[in-house]
Amino acid sequence: MTQTLAINGVMLHYRLEGPSHLPLLVFSNSLGTDLRVWEPLLPLLANHFRFLRYDKRGHGLSACPPAPYHIDDHINDLIGLLDALQLDQVALCGLSVGGIIAQGVASRRPELVKQLILCDTAHKIGPAQGWDDRINSIRGQGIEVIADAVMERWFAAEFRRQQPVELALWRNMLVRTPMEGYIGTCAAIRDADLTDSSARLTQPTLCLVGDQDGATPPELVRSTAELIPNSRFAIIDNAGHLPCVEQPAALAALITDFIGQRTAPPNRFDLGMAVRRSVLGHAHVDRANANKSVFDEPFQTFITEGAWGSVWSRPGLSKRDRSLLTIALMASLGHEEELAMHIRATRNTGASKAEVQETLLHLAVYAGVPASNTAFRIAKEVYNELENQEEQ
Structure with a gap:
């Protein structure tokens, strides 16, 4: 069933799935992907969590306002979605720009976020000139012009070599992202600097990164873990920028271990x-x-x-x-x-x-x-x- 809500004047597509008595795990996607990017991970977590996934503005089946966007647009969209669904104290998992959004939500509305999982992201992903160059290239030649280079950052060499059909599917997801949504979010990432607010986060936080991530390398993610109080850092072997696709079992184990240590299971009677x-x-x-x-x-x-x-x-x-x-x-x-x-x-x-x-x-x-x-x-x-x- 298609689920949509008008949030901040933008129609957002989302999926709320799983038994309501399970703890809720909320996902926020990376640039150039939609909510399907989490699908390899979900079966491995289904016994432990209920899921909320959504397409951020300009991506997937959500509406695509004209570019540029500000990171506050994305942060306010997720806050609005959680409020509309009357959800709080969730575990929030963000990938790449989704991780920036997650940090912003946790900072601005701490009562909404109980635990924070930051995958292949940072408090600031730059420099600005690189984003400007990417925006200009796409404006002139379309997303196709960057697709091969993005695949090299998204996936480890072994995956690209051994999984050509699956690689082609993820490449299709990227190039079919609306241009305005992609470059609008590029501008949001370019201008986002959450250094100050993330240094004041209070939620238990897990920072994860693929060892072959070419977009947010391990040292960048490590610097974010060092910035955020009460955080842990882990590297996932044989993964690029999307460990939920390449190494879902490893990511699932890290998530369940992290949340399980902080969430006492309810007794059978309760x-x-x-x-x-x-x-x-x-x-x-x-x-x-x-x-x-x-x-x-x-x-x-x-x-x-x-x-x-x-x-x-x-x-x-x-x-x-x-x-x-x-x-x-x-x-x-x-x-x-x-x-x-x-x-x-x-x-x-x-x-x-x-x-x-x-x-x-x-x-x-x-x-x-x-x-x-x-x-x-x-x-x-x-x-x-x-x-x-x-x-x-």
Whole structure:
């Protein structure tokens, strides 16, 4: 599903993915790439995080205002996106100019950023003359004129030699970036100097760089790590400017280790209670807790930890998928009270009335017509109840 928001008068394309109970990892992309640059990394982190990716202005599917841009435009766009989605205390991972943006967001709105991961970036990437030369070349001849040189900075020699097809795909991403978006962001990088503000950052920070990065060499990234208090520095072997593409496993391990050391995992009961509330709603869970006695407390704890904290909290299926599976099972087993409860819960899980209808029709084939008939009756009663509540 395409997700867009108008932020600061610019339409931004984004993707918010993963179970809502997992900690959120926000990504900001490099110059000349879109949110797909993180895709090799995501499967390696999916058991640990929920993800927010977006195309910055002038890139990907987001709108492309006329150049030039200022780095504050990009910083304010990401702040606006986080505010619009009501997100804070996130782990923010920025690549190249995305790392500059991340530093700016962490400095300006520290309550939004809990941890900072800076990949192949710096507090200042210069000199200005180099950016002016690049802007002038592209204005005259298009992005194609710099593409081969950029590939040499983006990727290690071994990758370029052994992965020609994949290299061609990333080259296509670069040259198909809107010219105004590319040179506008070049101007933003040219004029950005976050030396003073980054020296005052308070978030735990991990600075990473590919050992063969030709755009932001290791010593430049190291200088940023030395500037930022409470920071760590690591070099990723056999990688250029985009370690998320070349060495996603190494990058994933560094990210999970860094965030894991600073984020105590929730205990199974607390995790289960959070997921249970997100599915069944606060009112239902509050009633269940109020009715709990010494006699059934061990059972309630078992359900919270085992069902909600161990199974419903797993990332392999969405809440919507688990909701429909549970409805089918409760109907086939004749658990009418539980069936009604889980149909009510579709308001929170995102399973639509049409999808429930198809599930109960499928049930008639594999669990029998009587079970399906009873389930349809209960579903109709619940939906009538919910619709009457909406009208009141």
